[in-house]
Amino acid sequence: MCALTAAQRGRRVLVLEKANKVGKKILMSGGGRCNFTNHFVEADNFISNNPHFCKAALTRYTQWDFIGMVERYGIPYEERRHSQLFCLNSAKDILNMLLDECAKAGAEIRTHAELVSIAEDQQSEGSSRYQLVVNQQDSHLELRCHSFVVASGALSIPTLGGSGIGYDIARQFGLTLTKRHAGLVPFMFSDSMKQLCEKLAGLALEVELSANNISFTENILFTHRGISGPAALQVSNYWNPGNSVTVNLLPSIDAADWLLSAKKGQAKSLLRTVLSHKLSKSLVAELQWLWWHEQADKPMSEFSDKQLINIGEKINSWVLKPSGTEGYRTAEVTRGGVDTAGISSKTMEAKHQAGLYFIGEVVDVTGWLGGFNFQWAWSSGYSAGLVV
Incomplete structure (x- = not known):
């Protein structure tokens, strides 16, 4: 030019x-x-x-x-x-x-x-x-x-x-x-989150992803190393080593209110069944292991309101700590x-x-x-x- x-x-x-x-x-x-x-x-x-x-x-x-x-x-x-x-x-x-x-x-x-x-x-x-x-x-x-x-x-x-x-x-x-710093670059994880990402590799979903009070609502993509996709790349421009990122898995829904309503209307349903109407079954299975594996086979009616509110808040604000990014090798x-x-x-x-x-x-x-x-x-x- x-x-x-x-x-x-x-x-x-x-x-x-x-x-x-x-x-x-x-x-x-x-x-x-x-x-x-x-x-x-x-x-x-x-x-x-x-x-x-x-x-x-x-x-x-x-x-x-x-x-x-x-x-x-x-x-x-x-x-x-x-x-x-x-x-x-x-x-x-x-x-x-x-x-x-x-x-x-x-x-x-x-x-x-x-x-x-x-x-x-x-x-x-x-x-x-x-x-x-x-x-x-x-x-x-x-x-x-x-x-x-x-x-x-x-x-x-x-x-x-x-x-x-x-x-x-x-x-x-x-x-x-x-x-x-590398910018517009995927995130990597070294803790148990890496194993979760490996299991979900190839899954894409729209989320609100944020770091340092900057948020983007776009797709993320789980990879064998961590999280990529447009939302992750955008947020990487504002992330610094040591920072956490926050994932809102249901950006247009107050998950706590929705789960409390579901408890009334679908009392006999399992929590994973209810969540699978909004999120992929593979992701719900991993969230269940993280957040309510001891109650996995209990119907919604047996969850206390406090438990459902807590799970709903995690769905809307899932805090993750990347170990780093993929670096200049893949940075755009x-x-x-x-x-x-x-x-x-x-x-x-x-x-x-x-x-x-x-x-x-x-x-x-x-x-x-x-x-x-x-x-x-x-x-x-x-x-x-x-x-x-």
Whole structure:
């Protein structure tokens, strides 16, 4: 996005891609359908030490601007839950659109190009500010440029090229970094909860999941390691090691009141039978073992109101303590990054290092699940592309 925007202004642009092909994260996103943006994009959908930083770029290049380009290319797309937009056919459509725009504007892209070093150009000729050393397969290249843009992504999913090189460059030129964590990542458990998750692996259900007073009502998915699914990924952005998460298994129901009513209307029924009308039998069987295994074969009438209230409260507020997350290996994003205090929100240029720019995930701006991280990439890339 930055390259095509700059090239359209007549700038001479070279993209250095370490991988063997560009856009790997685009191709894998959304199950291969690329959740490329969202119909509703607000600053509240992003996490940063400076929650206002993202506003300028998001206003300069909106979701509607990107949707407009998608529609000009005739790419079929669909709106899914929570206003998320996905390609109907393939993520390749989005990548090919961007590559086509780069080609038409004259931006050059080189793959297998690994940055070895960057330094201020001491023998500056004309407008050259930076001198680069790049390995491109068997070639050792020395390049000079007026503007250098770091669009390296971050630590998430290293198999797709994620690395910390952007942070190294930031440190080299005196920019500070905020604390970084894996974000949009599944939770893992090491206690008895791990065994429960293993038994329920593959089960998905809608819950309200919360951590640190932030809640999301979406599906969770039990896995052999712990809990994944949209709600878990969203909450992971707000969770810190040592924190608990709270699961409301019946987010639209006051479970205690419902169970007390069921006691009157279904007095001879077993509690597991009543709960199986709302929750899967396999999950109810595990909850029974956790919370009322000694009364497993008693009818509802033999439960005291206090017992049912207690079980209902646990259903609405099941507190779990993850041992950690799956880490950067499976994280969709890296939370934190280059401190926005050192970057212009309008141009993405380092405030005290002329010609050095940071865009996308390497910056301390992390979006929710739902197309927001791609929109930040498009918006920040466009903002830098206007001025490099």
